[in-house]
Amino acid sequence: xxxxxxxxxxxxxxTREGVSSLAVLGLLVLLVxxxxxxxxxxxxxxxxxxWLAFVLAGTIGAQRTFLLERENACMHGLVTAPxxxxxxxxxxxxxxxxxxxxxxxxxxxxxxxxxxxxxxGHLGWLAVVCFLGNxxxxxxxxxxxxxxxxxRAREVMLPLLVLPLxxxxxxxxxxxxxxxxxxxxVAEVSVWIQVLAAFDVIxxxxxxxxFEYVVRE
Amino acid sequence: MENFPYLFSAxxxxxxxxxxxxxxxxxxxxxxxxxxxxxxxxxRAKEAK
Amino acid sequence: xxRLGSWTGRLLPLLVGPGMLGSLYLIFMVVPTERVQGIxxxxxxxxxxxxxxxxxxxxxxxxxxSLFLWSGxxxxxxxxxxxxxxxxxxxxxxxxxxxxxxxxxxxxxxxWDPRLTMTMILWTIYAAYLLLRAFGGAEExxxxxxxxxxxxxxxxIPLIMISVRLWRGIHPSVITARPGExxxxxxxxxFTLLFTGLCFVLLFAWMLLVRLRALRVExxxxxxxxxxxxx
Numbered sequence: 001x002x003x004x005x006x007x008x009x010x011x012x013x014x015t016r017e018g019v020s021s022l023a024v025l026g027l028l029v030l031l032v033x034x035x036x037x038x039x040x041x042x043x044x045x046x047x048x049x050x051w052l053a054f055v056l057a058g059t060i061g062a063q064r065t066f067l068l069e070r071e072n073a074c075m076h077g078l079v080t081a082p083x084x085x086x087x088x089x090x091x092x093x094x095x096x097x098x099x100x101x102x103x104x105x106x107x108x109x110x111x112x113x114x115x116x117x118x119x120x121g122h123l124g125w126l127a128v129v130c131f132l133g134n135x136x137x138x139x140x141x142x143x144x145x146x147x148x149x150x151x152r153a154r155e156v157m158l159p160l161l162v163l164p165l166x167x168x169x170x171x172x173x174x175x176x177x178x179x180x181x182x183x184x185x186v187a188e189v190s191v192w193i194q195v196l197a198a199f200d201v202i203x204x205x206x207x208x209x210x211f212e213y214v215v216r217e
Numbered sequence: 218m219e220n221f222p223y224l225f226s227a228x229x230x231x232x233x234x235x236x237x238x239x240x241x242x243x244x245x246x247x248x249x250x251x252x253x254x255x256x257x258x259x260x261r262a263k264e265a266k
Numbered sequence: 267x268x269r270l271g272s273w274t275g276r277l278l279p280l281l282v283g284p285g286m287l288g289s290l291y292l293i294f295m296v297v298p299t300e301r302v303q304g305i306x307x308x309x310x311x312x313x314x315x316x317x318x319x320x321x322x323x324x325x326x327x328x329x330x331x332s333l334f335l336w337s338g339x340x341x342x343x344x345x346x347x348x349x350x351x352x353x354x355x356x357x358x359x360x361x362x363x364x365x366x367x368x369x370x371x372x373x374x375x376x377x378w379d380p381r382l383t384m385t386m387i388l389w390t391i392y393a394a395y396l397l398l399r400a401f402g403g404a405e406e407x408x409x410x411x412x413x414x415x416x417x418x419x420x421x422x423i424p425l426i427m428i429s430v431r432l433w434r435g436i437h438p439s440v441i442t443a444r445p446g447e448x449x450x451x452x453x454x455x456x457f458t459l460l461f462t463g464l465c466f467v468l469l470f471a472w473m474l475l476v477r478l479r480a481l482r483v484e485x486x487x488x489x490x491x492x493x494x495x496x497x
Contacts, residue, residue, distance in 0.1 A: 140418075143414070143418070144415075147411040147414065147415075150407065150411070151398070151401075151402040151403050151408060151411065152401060152402060152403045153401045153402070157397075157398065157401075157402070160393075160394050160397060160398075161394050161398065161415060163390070164387055164390035164391045164393075164394055164419075165391065165418060165419065165422050167387050167426060167429075168422065168425040168426050168428070168429035168430075171429040171430065171432075171433050172429050172432075175432075175433065191432060192432070195425065195428060195429050195432070198425060199425055202421055202422075202425065203418070203421075206417070206418050206421055210335075210414045210417065210418070213335050213410050213413070213414060214410065214411060214414060216410075219304065219370075220304055220305060220306040220370040221305065223306050223309070223366055223367070223369065223370045224305055224306055224308060224309060226366055227309040227312070227313075227362075227363045227366040227367060228309075228312065230359070230362045230363060230366065231312055231316075231359055231363065234355060234358060234359055234362065235355070235359075238351075238352075238355050238473075242476065242477065242480065245480060245484075246480050246483075249480060249483045249484050249487060252487050252491075253483070253487055256487060256490055256491060256494065259494055260490075260494065263494065
């Protein structure tokens with residue numbers, strides 16, 4: 001599993017095309033959001049913009065690992081090797097998590113700057129929320145990206161499949177981020193963090209168990 | 218009896234949606250029967266050879 | 267499966283037909299007019315059972331999908347597919363009757379109350395499932411992918427319920443409690459609701475059987491077709 005993960009990351013590092021395009025995409029979303037809210041932007045708007053940028057870039061980014069493999073018929077090799085499909089899933093998912101973390105490191109500060117919010121010392125918790133949102137989102141998109149590259153109409157399919165499922169994650173992440181970017185206390189956010197954690201566990205487990213049914217030939 | 222139109226439209230919509238679905242079921246069923254008939258003809262033609 | 271289908275297939279319409287009539291009778295002739303909302307409240311007696319049917323559909327899709335992945339038998343896949351279609355029909359009904367009910371009472375077509383929002387999300391999951399099956403291509407693998415979606419979707423439901431409720435709980439909302447439920451004063455109201463609920467469940471089952479029969483025929487036609495024309 002680590003080998004796959006390392007391979008994916010190495011590809012990313014060498015070409016760098018993935019993360020940079022995603023980062024710019026994230027920036028653009030933030031920009032467009034600003035056009036919509038020209039006056040005093042609120043922490044709620046900031047949180048919404050942040051996660052919207054994340055979701056859009058993340059959805060597009062998720063397909064990449066599988067597309068690359070498809071183009072080189074790698075998947076067949078991976079599956080026929082004596083590898084547990086669940087491990088492939090974990091590797092792919094972690095790869096996504098890493099890429100999206102890099103994205104978050106770019107988008108979150110940009111959000112803070114554009115929307116003039118001051119997260120006053122809640123940065124640690126904001127990081128937790130971002131991480132949990134990242135993991136849950138990656139779990140879902142990894143599983144469904146594997147599906148979407150195998151079917152027709154693949155560009156529209158992935159967001160179509162992922163977004164409805166991810167709504168509780170989005171609700172929780174946006175709400176929690178809005179609080180943390182504003183003046184909220186950690187206590188108010190704790191319930192959302194629990195929701196995020198539950199989401200992560202359920203969907204990581206689902207991906208772990210169900211991935212083999214997707215890649216089986 | 219003020220809001221009667223709303224009550225009516227709600228139940229009308231229920232009926233309309235159900236009707237549309239049942240109608241589409243009927244259409245698909247007919248197409249399936251038609252396909253089946255075509256297949257039977259093909260089979261007969263093949264067996265005749 | 268076939269034998270079970272044939273006598274329940276005959277029994278169900280006999281139950282559903284008169285049942286629905288009886289239900290309509292209860293709704294329009296027996297149940298008293300609700301004091302606050304007036305006659306529009308009667309929409310509730312179809313709106314809520316439709317929601318129950320929609321959720322039941324989801325449940326069936328999830329179980330059938332799991333059985334399909336586990337056993338590989340196409341019959342389960344057909345059940346999942348049929349249940350998804352019918353669940354979608356009922357879900358649409360909930361989302362259409364909800365606003366019609368809400369408008370005269372609250373003055374707004376749409377209220378982001380937890381249950382309606384949750385049903386909306388459910389609808390999008392159903393839509394994703396059906397679109398996947400319709401446009402995902404004709405390979406057999408698509409059935410497996412859809413099954414994965416069906417299972418994951420069902421697992422998502424409790425999370426959706428919790429998060430949507432919490433979302434609405436933090437800010438003051440237009441509706442605090444679903445109108446008509448806090449005050450189902452008259453026992454005849456409760457009975458009507460349950461009776462109609464039962465009718466809807468039976469209706470769901472009947473539609474499911476009808477759809478299944480058609481799907482089975484379609485599959486058999488496919489099978490024969492490929493025998494005649496081995497592509």
